[in-house]
Amino acid sequence: MSVSPLSRTDDVDPDVRRFIQRTGADFAALAAVAPPTTITRRREICEQVRAPWARGGPDMAETRMVQFGSNGVRARIHIPQSGAGKGTLIYLHGGGWTVFSIDTHDRLMREYADRTGCAVVGLDYALSPEHRFPRALEDVEACLSWLRVDGAAYGLSTGRIALGGDSAGGNLSLATALRLRDRGEPLPDALLLNYAALDTDPRPSYKRYDGDHYMLTTDEMRDFWISYLGKPSTDDPYARPLLADLAGLPPVHLCIAECDILTDQNTELAARLEAAGVEVSAMVYKGATHSFLEAVSISACAGRALQDASDWLAGILNA
Template sequence: MTSIETGSAEINDVDPAIREFHRIMNSDYARNSVGFDGGAVARRHIAEQVRAPWRAGGPAMAGVEETKTPSGVGLRIYTPHNVKPGKILLYMHGGGWVMFSLDTHDRLMREYAHRSGVVVVGVDYALSPEEIYPRALDDICSAYEWIAGGGLGASVEAPSIILGGDSAGANLAIATAMRLRDEGRRTPDGLLLNYGAFDTQERPSHMHYDGDNYMLTRAEMAAFWRDYLGGESPEGCVYARPLRLDGAGLPPTFMCIAECDILRDENCEMAALLRKAGVDVEEHVYAGATHSFLEAVSISSIAEKAFDDAAAWLKKTM
């Protein structure tokens, strides 16, 4: 199923609320970047400061706790008041494999938990450039298998698990599912993919939506890929570019696609690839939306709708 959600009078324009989100973001980045040394640690610190106001507010949880898997991967567990035991969304934050954290994506995970009633578990996977491919993927596979084996306790023994994420997190979610499938291990019960990075090759949308007005630039994306792959050839990093792989045998998939995003075309291609392989795909292209627009949920009706659409899909899929 494909739908195009109307967000502005001009289909190629950015929605006014999301434009305001960008304006504030750009202003805060400029203010916090004075004296910036250019390193990954400083970039992360600035990103945490800039995004702090956008994770504030939103739904309260019945409980939020942190734990680690036996292999040392950090997890944050969000339990909503309307919890449906045994149903888990394992979520990977975005940030180009380099930035962001469970804190920057705290509100996103609370929104999913509250609207769907599922337990949301955020994965604190290793970041690049300190750790390159496939370390993050290893962390997520380890966390998934521990949870699938009842690692979170008797109340979620043999749980139903959906893998989800945004941007680089969406890449990691589907790459994990493909790796598990190829290795003959238990695959997830669904995939929730928000404006994912699925290939190193540029497409027309990269040129059309490049620039600060559209949140993510071509130069930023190229730098993220370099940091993630660590100088290795993309051809040798099998699961780094899931758009180059077979979609057969993957579970039902929800795809949230931002119309005004350099990654739009590869997301539409991923939906087509999965559908051709026989996967049940629910695809929404949100007009007027840009990369990272879900973070603007406090002011954006388009982000609100995208969360509601995903929550409805989670309820019927789990």
């Protein structure tokens, strides 16, 4: 495992700072018109705020929607110009299990498709609080089953499968792998974890990087956990993966933002995975905050992080 040095400064990359300022100002402006007093209104605002950042980027050879499973889960398939490749990435968007969608994270998924040369399937899993833990995990497992059984009919390569996501999506990716391992079922070939939410218990980075100027606040993270679990915490390792035995997992790549309340949870996970004998690639990006990958249209730091992960994924999926 190679973890880049972690500076203890609070300096945020200037381009990432612009991303935070713009999204914050847009949220405030929309909230002033109609306050986010309901979950529906909050989601509407979040979708509108992130819409400009989901535009642009690589053009795909093919993009299509599918629906599957008893819950009627939707997913978006992106096939890059180079073709579907030898493997497929299932990507799970962030948003505290409560907000955002495959629309807000569409550019991220197209970036991964273009940079890896593999197809990407973005899953619109059920959100909390309407559908609490473990419903989203069930949707992820349904997507894996659909891909293995029916993916080829949609032009997808199913020989190698990676599972990944950011924040809440990183949590769901790791937790799904743990559930499959414990049941003795086939595992994904790789896990991509971007600044994942891994535990309800705060770490020291919660104090170092709290506040709107670092994108994700401790109060927001607490509220997201309550939305997902229906209570502040649980002892279930499928909700809090840092409680789990981590042995027997596939190779893992961690994209860790330096200036993020979740930094310490992710560096702790990297160390624990290595101790458990899991192949780990972990990169800490100086000056990056939570959600910084979505700033790829203006941030060289986000571009580097996406390319690092894509190179790692391509080495596994296209082997």
